[in-house]
Amino acid sequence: MAFHDLPHTSRPRERLLQHGAAALGDVELLALLLRTGTAGRNVLVMAQDVLDACQGLAGLLHADARTLGQIKGLGGTAKRAELLAVMELARRAMAQQLQQRTLLNHPALVANYLQLHLGHLPHECFAVLFLDSQHQLIQLETLFRGTLNQTSVYPREVALRALHHHAASVVLAHNHPSGQVQPSSADIALTRQLQQALSLLDIRVLDHIIVARGKSLSMAEQGLMPAA
Known part of the structure; x- marks a missing residue:
């Protein structure tokens, strides 16, 4: 009809x-x-x-x-x-909006953008938002894909992609297919490991955002980012 x-x-x-x-x-x-x-x-x-x-x-x-x-x-x-x-x-x-705005001033837009890319997936994926010196989006790349419970993330690959994009800073992101967005101890340890690796290249890790279907959590907003 x-x-x-x-x-x-x-x-x-x-x-x-x-x-x-x-x-x-x-x-x-x-x-x-x-x-x-x-x-x-x-x-x-x-x-x-x-x-x-x-x-x-x-x-x-x-x-x-x-x-x-x-x-x-x-x-x-x-x-x-x-x-x-x-x-x-x-x-x-949405990508065009982020490329024209300072990401740190639009956390909801960033979360929605990541929802579009990661929130629905049945397996874990790890992505990185590469930002310029004005904290505007250069590129989002999904770098690693894992199982329902674990993703192997290699700091060297993240660093190489950051250098490729001439990024001044990054926002890390991954999804939890379980629906829970609270970071695990492994998530916090990984964040610290990437902070240390990228700091050697003078690249800052601004946040690590965890998304699930319909919700997200910013580790920076929750005070869960390890001290650099």
Whole structure:
């Protein structure tokens, strides 16, 4: 069922134009992108099914073409391509914002950006935000991928990438697939190890952010950063 078959008061397009995009829920916004449902399922029902299959917007933002193709109604290429394009635009827009702003002044934006990249993953990944002398983003790189419980991080590789980007400072980040964001003793020890290695190159470690689905923790904000 398409939008024109829905009752007028239920049409997301009309509500968006009248009240603004913020007035719409996740299902309605997604329905605008999908445009049509399938036989026996109107577009709002289909949008809800997609969100359920992806475990919410965070999962949808990171779904690949193969994953989307397994969802009923997204077997065709057109809708999958449009969703993937919108998701990539969202990531690029946020990266552009960070490249134009001082990261230390926008901790929520940094956390949201890391959520987009790491929060949904079922395995641990370790990433680094490389910053210039004004604490603006040069590049985010995911450097190491581990199991559900552990990631092997090599300070030499972090240092090489920091030198490659001519970074003046870095923000470390990794995810906890368990859903808990409290740092472990190993996380704190790793932070200290990287601080020591990068300090020899006059590169500061400003923070270590841990993300899980829908939440994050800044070790610097919590006073958990080891003394340099």
